[in-house]
Amino acid sequence: MRRRVVVTGVGLVSxxxxxxxxxWEALLAGRSGIGPITRFDAREYPSRIAGEVKGxxxxxxxxxxxxxxxxxxxxYALAAAQFAVDDAGLTVPESxxxxxxxxxxxxxxxxxxxxxxHRILVEKGPSRVSPxxxxxxxxxxxxxxxxxxxxxxxxxxxxxxxxxxxxxxxxDAFRLIQMGEADAMITGGAEAVITPLAVAGFCAMRALSHRxxxxxxxxxxxxxxxxxxxxxxxxxxxxxxxxxxxxxxxAPIYAEVVGYGMSADAYHISAPHPEGAGAVLVMKAALxxxxxxxxxxxxxxxxxxxxxxxxxSEVKAIxxxxxxxxxxxxxxxxKSATGHLLGAAGGLESGILALAVKNQILxxxxxxxxxxxxxxxxxxxxxxxxxxxxxxxxxxxxxxGTNGAVILKRYAA
Numbered sequence: 001m002r003r004r005v006v007v008t009g010v011g012l013v014s015x016x017x018x019x020x021x022x023x024w025e026a027l028l029a030g031r032s033g034i035g036p037i038t039r040f041d042a043r044e045y046p047s048r049i050a051g052e053v054k055g056x057x058x059x060x061x062x063x064x065x066x067x068x069x070x071x072x073x074x075x076y077a078l079a080a081a082q083f084a085v086d087d088a089g090l091t092v093p094e095s096x097x098x099x100x101x102x103x104x105x106x107x108x109x110x111x112x113x114x115x116x117x118h119r120i121l122v123e124k125g126p127s128r129v130s131p132x133x134x135x136x137x138x139x140x141x142x143x144x145x146x147x148x149x150x151x152x153x154x155x156x157x158x159x160x161x162x163x164x165x166x167x168x169x170x171x172d173a174f175r176l177i178q179m180g181e182a183d184a185m186i187t188g189g190a191e192a193v194i195t196p197l198a199v200a201g202f203c204a205m206r207a208l209s210h211r212x213x214x215x216x217x218x219x220x221x222x223x224x225x226x227x228x229x230x231x232x233x234x235x236x237x238x239x240x241x242x243x244x245x246x247x248x249x250x251a252p253i254y255a256e257v258v259g260y261g262m263s264a265d266a267y268h269i270s271a272p273h274p275e276g277a278g279a280v281l282v283m284k285a286a287l288x289x290x291x292x293x294x295x296x297x298x299x300x301x302x303x304x305x306x307x308x309x310x311x312x313s314e315v316k317a318i319x320x321x322x323x324x325x326x327x328x329x330x331x332x333x334x335k336s337a338t339g340h341l342l343g344a345a346g347g348l349e350s351g352i353l354a355l356a357v358k359n360q361i362l363x364x365x366x367x368x369x370x371x372x373x374x375x376x377x378x379x380x381x382x383x384x385x386x387x388x389x390x391x392x393x394x395x396x397x398x399x400x401g402t403n404g405a406v407i408l409k410r411y412a413a
Contacts, residue, residue: 005177006411008251009088009239010351011080011188014338015051015232020083024355027337027363028384032216034230034339040196047208049215050194051232051339069132070141071110072192073235076344077142078149080235081186084351085150088239088251090184092151099183101154102147103173104190104237105165107343107398110137111193142190154182160343162398163303165189166236167346171260171406173240183242188347190235202231205270209306219340220367221304221333222311222375229305232339236348247413254354255408258391259292261285265401272310272397276317279303279395282403283321290407292391295325297407299362299387301353301394304333305340308372314395315375330387332365332380346396350406353394357408360389 012019015033016026026033033051042048058067058075061082067075081104092100117133135141140158147156155176159168166189173185202208209228211218219230246253263285265278272279287294303314319326334352341348356362361384368381393407 004243007254007354009084011083011237014234071113076235077190080237084237097153100152104143105159109139164396164398165343167396167404188237189344191344224372230339255357259286259290259407272313276313279317286405299392
């Protein structure tokens with residue numbers, strides 16, 4: 001028998017703010033977190049803008065020695081996990097430690113640390129490379145550090161599925177609880193790769209927006225003026241629990257997780273399938289898992305990265321799955337405000353979806369002034385919207401054609 005799973009805590013760190021309340025407030029206010037790159041001198045780069053996390057002090061979450069031993073994505077993961085765990089009121093007593101797990105992934109991992117240690121190697125020699133270099137950068141160390149902090153000895157893994165990472169983490173955690181392998185999971189994604197090498201790489205792919213003179217308007221999903229995504233950083237972590245456990249301890253319940261799907265485009269290493277074939281399959285799988293008709297979905301938090309090909313492909317997939325209902329449901333992209341957090345995006349957007357379902361308010365798509373041809377759905381432009389929402393879905397798609405979708409339901413006892 002499948003067990004019911006609920007979201008009991010949300011922790012967000014993004015260019016919109018450090019903390020869940022700051023992020024939610026900024027989203028509803030229609031603010032953008034995008035600005036000029038300050039982490040390095042980007043004057044020679046075609047794209048000189050990004051979504052940097054501002055006002056973040058890792059010493060608020062780790063001691064000084066630990067900060068030096070670990071990459072920034074781990075700092076963000078620990079902070080977001082602290083917000084989520086505190087929000088949920090989650091404790092991990094010794095008697096329950098093996099039933100509480102952690103799944104936190106990263107699309108790229110500790111690239112800033114790799115770049116800095118490579119400079120040290122070249123300039124000062126191999127003897128000066130830190131002994132903490134490897135454990136400070138590997139992808140699974142975010143989950144490892146969080147499990148150590150809270151004493152969670154249950155399932156512990158770290159997906160690295162490009163821009164679908166955070167959502168796959170949430171979906172896998174949901175499945176473990178649903179099938180009885182764990183009772184609670186701390187899960188999501190973290191990313192911090194606003195570095196010279198990463199930005200140069202994405203620029204070489206011609207993937208990033210060049211709207212350098214108006215950074216706050218650069219991320220504009222479905223708009224005719226979109227010219228690529230904006231790289232961002234941060235972490236999105238949620239606490240999932242088996243319903244009975246959550247109810248017994250009086251935990252806050254944001255929403256119920258009812259469906260999870262995965263698929264592959266099997267088409268191209270970076271470009272989406274032009275007709276959204278993989279996106280169709282993943283939404284179909286999530287709906288089947290939830291056991292609901294497509295017409296039940298009232299809102300989609302889209303992948304919506306602000307790329308010419310990807311945005312249209314997702315719209316085509318939505319029309320294929322939902323038919324006439326596609327024009328009745330609401331679709332928005334919070335990446336218009338946050339930019340694209342790569343491997344952390346799915347964790348962030350799962351948390352945002354839980355907030356939307358709990359508060360019955362849809363965050364808007366900002367910067368959508370002139371929808372491009374074929375992008376004719378209700379994209380909740382510019383302003384948030386109060387709704388009567390029962391079921392909502394979020395999509396994440398990644399390089400290599402990897403896809404994920406999660407469905408949340410308004411909680412009813």
